[in-house]
Amino acid sequence: MPYVAIKGKPKTPEIRKKLVERINQALLEIWGCPQEAISISLEEIDPDKWEETVVKTEIEPNTEKMYILKGEKKF
Numbered sequence: 409m410p411y412v413a414i415k416g417k418p419k420t421p422e423i424r425k426k427l428v429e430r431i432n433q434a435l436l437e438i439w440g441c442p443q444e445a446i447s448i449s450l451e452e453i454d455p456d457k458w459e460e461t462v463v464k465t466e467i468e469p470n471t472e473k474m475y476i477l478k479g480e481k482k483f
Contacts, residue, residue, distance in 0.1 A: 410435060411447045415462050418452040 412431055419427075428448050435446050453461050467474070475483055 409445055414450045415453050417455045424450055
């Protein structure tokens with residue numbers, strides 16, 4: 409493992425692939441896990457639904473788990 413779930417506003421396929429590949433490389437190099445252990449998902453969220461879909465349901469209830477919150481490093 410690890411499993412990384414990314415949520416954000418819609419981007420081009422090229423940007424999505426670039427982001428996922430960079431995260432994948434970081435997991436290989438820094439986390440030290442084998443490629444077959446990595447799972448990464450990317451879900452595009454309509455900006456108009458961001459607050460209700462992500463902020464209220466996932467970010468606010470998990471602020472103690474956030475390493476970066478609204479751009480501020482928490483470590």
